[in-house]
Amino acid sequence: MKNKIRFTYISLTLLLLISCGKDHVPKPKAVLRLEYPEARYRPLETNCPFRFEKNTRAVIEEKRNCRLNIKYPDMKATVFLTYKPVDNNLRSLLIDAEKLTYDHVIKADEIGVGGQFENKQEHVYGRLYEVAGNAASQAQFYVTDSTSHFLTGSLYFYTKPNYDSILPAADYISKDIRRLMESFQWK
Structure with a gap:
């Protein structure tokens, strides 16, 4: 009986010593990896005085006075x-567009010019602002x-702004916005 108790005691002691040999490190948080399918573009024709190419995954909602919503339901x-x-008010329209962008400076970490666009052949001139x-x-x-x-165009998400979470989607849609601007034509 004493040998059984001694064996059990030695076995438990060895088990405790072996199991406590490593430092325990908390596991890092998992990172969500969002991947979107490659974008495919198709010309969008409207009754408005312009046309451009849009992502086939996006849904167009036409409003009055040539207002369009390009929706990304996913x-x-x-x-x-x-x-x-434009009716002799180009300067005012440019100031309003820039003001609308810089109204986000309160929450933005950075507002950068993502590109200045010029297509002299199609008479299309523009600017893209990316807000971080x-x-x-x-x-x-x-x-x-x-x-x-x-x-003018503005990208909004239907969620409380959390830059790290929406960054992959924002990057994806920003590429679509660039394509829109590069393919843009006035009728």
């Missing part, structure tokens, strides 16, 4: 497009022919 995001005719941080909008842009037409 990403819970929308690019809002607003058209305005927990701002309400992650991208703002405009295109104009500088004489008759002006279009």
Whole structure:
């Protein structure tokens, strides 16, 4: 009986010594990896004085006065497009577009010019602003022919802004916005 107790005691002691030999480190948090299918583009024709290529995954919602919403249901995001005719007010329209962008400076970590666009052949000139941080909008842009037409666009997500969480979707949609601007034509 004493041998059984001694064997059990030695076995438990060895088991405790062996199991306590490593330092325990907390596991790192898992990182969500979001991948989206490669974008495919198709020309969008409207009754408005412009046309452009849009991602086939996006859904177009037409409003009055050539306002369009480009919806991304899977990403819970929308690019809002607003058209305005230029009537000797180009400077005012440019100031308003820039003001709308810089209204996000309170929450933004950085507002950078993601690109200045110029297509002289199609008379399309524009600028893309990319907003980093927990701002309400992650991208703002405009295109104009500088004489008759002006279009602004804003990207919004249907969620409380959390830049790290929406960054993959914002990057994906920003590429679509670039394609929109590069393919943009006035009628």
